[in-house]
Structures are given as structure tokens and as C-alpha cells.
Amino acid sequence: MIYFQSLTQQDLASLLRPLSRVQSKARISTEELEHKLTRQARYRAKQIFHWVYQRFQTDWDQMTDLSQDLRAWLKAHIQIFRLNSLQSHQALDGTHKFLWSLEDSKTIESVIIPAALREKNAQESSKAFSEEGAFFSGRVVSETMDSDHWSRLTACISSQVGCAMACKFCLTGVQGLDRHLAIHEIVTQVYELRRVAPITNIVFMGMGEPLHNFENVVKACQILLDQDGLAFSKRKVTVSTSGLVPAIEELGRRIDVSLAISLNATTDEQRSRIMPVNRRWNIEELLRACRNYPLGSHRRITFEYVLLKGMNDSLEDAERLVHLVRGIPSKINLIPFNEHSGSDFRRPQDSVIRSFQRYLLDHHLTATVRISRGRDILAACGQLRSILGTARGSERHQEWGQGLTRQ
Ligand code: SF4
Structure with a gap:
């Protein structure tokens, strides 16, 4: 289990990168796909930083603008530490x-x-x-x-x-x-x-x-x-x-x-x-x-x-x-x-x-x-x-x- 508070936003985005998905009917280049996946991971990391550090939410299930799959992944891999x-x-x-x-x-x-x-x-x-x-x-x-x-x-x-x-x-x-x-x-x-x-x-x-x-x-x-x-x-x-x-x-x-x-x-x-x-x-x-x-x-x-x-x-x-x-x-x-x-x-x-x-x-x-x-x-x-x-x-x-x- 990783402690959330040990991660920079960039660290979190790197962890989320393999979970990113892009749905596109049009053919896109590998670079463009890579760019979209990275951007999506960064966006999710930012959302999660807001939830934890600005809204003080400690329950992943309550982060309602995250997908259920992502919430389940967070629950299984990342712990919000409390003193x-x-x-x-x-x-x-x-x-x-x-x-x-x-x-x-x-x-x-x-x-x-x-x-x-x-x-x-x-x-x-x-x-x-x-x-x-x-x-x-x-x-x-x-x-x-x-x-x-x-x-x-x-x-x-x-x-x-x-x-x-x-x-x-x-x-x-x-x-x-x-x-x-x-x-x-x-x-x-x-x-x-x-x-x-x-x-x-x-x-x-x-x-x-x-x-x-x-x-x-x-x-x-x-x-x-x-x-x-x-x-x-x-x-x-x-x-x-x-x-x-x-x-x-x-x-x-x-x-x-x-x-x-x-x-x-x-x-x-x-x-x-x-x-x-x-x-x-x-x-x-x-x-x-x-x-x-x-x-x-x-x-x-x-x-x-x-x-x-x-x-x-x-x-x-x-x-x-x-x-x-x-x-x-x-x-x-x-x-x-x-x-x-x-x-x-x-x-x-x-x-x-x-x-x-x-x-x-x-x-x-x-x-x-x-x-x-x-x-x-x-x-x-x-x-x-x-x-x-x-x-x-x-x-x-x-x-x-x-x-x-x-x-
Ligand atoms: S001994 Fe005390 S004052 Fe000196 S560095 Fe450590 S905590 Fe600071």
C-alpha cells in the first residue's frame, strides 16, 4: 500500500497513467495517443489532489467525479494516511x-x-x-x-x-x-x-x-x-x-x-x-x-x-x-x-x-x-x-x- 501523502502530483499521475483509456473512433498517431493518456492521468491526479487536500475527503468512495473503476483501484493501492x-x-x-x-x-x-x-x-x-x-x-x-x-x-x-x-x-x-x-x-x-x-x-x-x-x-x-x-x-x-x-x-x-x-x-x-x-x-x-x-x-x-x-x-x-x-x-x-x-x-x-x-x-x-x-x-x-x-x-x-x- 502506498501512502497518498508521500506522492507528488506527478508521482500520482505516473501511477494512474496505465489506467488511462482513450476512446476515439478516428485513427490517431502513437504520439497523440500517448499525449492524451498522459493528459488524462494528470487531470485525474489533479482531481484527487483537490479532493484530499482541499476538500479533506478521506473516503475514496465519496469522490464522486471519479469512475468506479478508478475508485476501486485507489482503494486497493493507495491509503490516505492519518495521524x-x-x-x-x-x-x-x-x-x-x-x-x-x-x-x-x-x-x-x-x-x-x-x-x-x-x-x-x-x-x-x-x-x-x-x-x-x-x-x-x-x-x-x-x-x-x-x-x-x-x-x-x-x-x-x-x-x-x-x-x-x-x-x-x-x-x-x-x-x-x-x-x-x-x-x-x-x-x-x-x-x-x-x-x-x-x-x-x-x-x-x-x-x-x-x-x-x-x-x-x-x-x-x-x-x-x-x-x-x-x-x-x-x-x-x-x-x-x-x-x-x-x-x-x-x-x-x-x-x-x-x-x-x-x-x-x-x-x-x-x-x-x-x-x-x-x-x-x-x-x-x-x-x-x-x-x-x-x-x-x-x-x-x-x-x-x-x-x-x-x-x-x-x-x-x-x-x-x-x-x-x-x-x-x-x-x-x-x-x-x-x-x-x-x-x-x-x-x-x-x-x-x-x-x-x-x-x-x-x-x-x-x-x-x-x-x-x-x-x-x-x-x-x-x-x-x-x-x-x-x-x-x-x-x-x-x-x-x-x-x-x-x-
Ligand atoms: S537539537 Fe533541537 S535546536 Fe538543535 S537542531 Fe535539533 S531540534 Fe533543533
């Missing part, structure tokens, strides 16, 4: 977190992160810095997920079960890598979230290093971008990486999506301490790959910067950051560390966060501060899974906080 929701929690700020169980009983997380209209406005005011502390406002409490309430609904999805990159501030990193996600497991996270909310953006910032699962992520992106399917725009799909430099270069050659870099430090010494990947590809190599990344017009690379108290939050860091990203069309997303019981790292004080942001703004960078979302539902990457004890190594997480020494 089994183990838990779902909605926080007071609207963040909605899902814990899914896979067929082999492994678990992964996805999160819907809303940006409220008021929050967007608040961030814009913080950009201009006209209002003291504006970026801490803007939280809106809502039980609903309809687009009238939110300017943006971002699906944060996972690409692996666990992660091999071992970033020190990340709970998923502590859990280690279990396995890569298959294409259908990646696409179906978005498919399931779209069933409950009008998702506008996708970020690969859940569990896992997406570029470590390169081929599956690229193909999943192709499916997500299909305008007859879930129809996301390339600007609204962002792959976030900890810095696998050769894969960044390959990504730019293979598919047109937005890029985010989890930077988090301004010196190699500092970055290697919190992100082991930096020992393989240092900041200079990483930024060179960013400079060469093919960006369309008006597009920018996002640099994610987790602010860790006493580690990377000084004004000297801000100064080095300005220097590092100079010449790269970019925006800086400052993320005050989301404290959790398994970590010794701490969130900087609000005044420190504000000074850091102000320095970047004063030096003509776009710098936003991500409001910490969903604290009441453990929205930081890997937290829900770990607390529920479904993660490999979740038992290690209990000891980890004591073992970690911050230098």
Missing part, C-alpha cells in the same frame, strides 16, 4: 500543541502558533521602538482558531523523531535521534493541522534537524507547495537549520523555500559550546552559505537567536551580531529562552532583552522578539513529549539539568 492524536492542548495565548503517535508507536509534536492582529501591531511598534515594552503586550486569549482572530497561523512541524544535533539548550537535542520521518509523516502533520485551522505558514522548527532528513523534507516541501494541494506559497514555507552547510547549498539548488538559521552565538567558541554542529561547520562557513543562498526579491534569511542569560546576551554579542550578518538580507528573531526544569539555562531579564533588541534596531537591522508562547502547555520543542515520558531518553532528561555545567 493518531495522543494529546492536544490549547494554551491561553492560543498556541495549540499536538502530540501524535506514529505507526511504530514513536511520538512527535506539532504546534499551531497564532500571531494575533494585536500582537502583529505590537511587534511593529517594538520595531520602531516608539512604545516602551511594547513587545511584551499583544497576547490575546481565544478559544477559536478562525482566521478572523489571527493575522497568521503558523504550523511548526517535526522532521525527525528526536534529533542528533544535541544543541545544549534544546530538550529534543537531549533526547537523541530515534529516526527520520517519512515523507507522508511530515506532510500529514500539516494536513491534520489544516483540518482544524486555516494554517497560513509552515516552519520546520519542531523536532529534528530538517536538513539531516534532506530528501524527505525536500519532497514534502514539493507536496506542500503544490497549488492543487495544500497550496502554500514558497515565501510561507520555512526550513530552519542548525547549520548543515553542504545541505543548505543543496537546498538552494533543489527547491525555492525560505531559510532560517539557528545562529544563537556570535563567536565560534561560544557557538561550539552550545551547538556541537559548529565544530564541523563554523560561523564563517555558515554565513558564506547564507550569502550564497538564492533569495528571491524582497526575501530575507531569518536568523534565530535564542537569548541565554549570561551566555550570549551582552551588548558585545549584539555588536558582533550586527557585524556578522552585514550584507545578508536578513531579519533577526530573538527568542528569550523558554525555561524548563531540565535545563540550567535561564531567560535574560526583560531589560537585557530590550537593550539587545534596541542595539540591533539602532544599527538598522530588523529585529523582533518572539513572545514566549504556550508556556502553560509546554510548547518548547520536545517538552510535551518528554514530560509525557514518550521520548527515548526522557528518563535522561530528569538528570540532565543537574549534569549540565554552563561555562
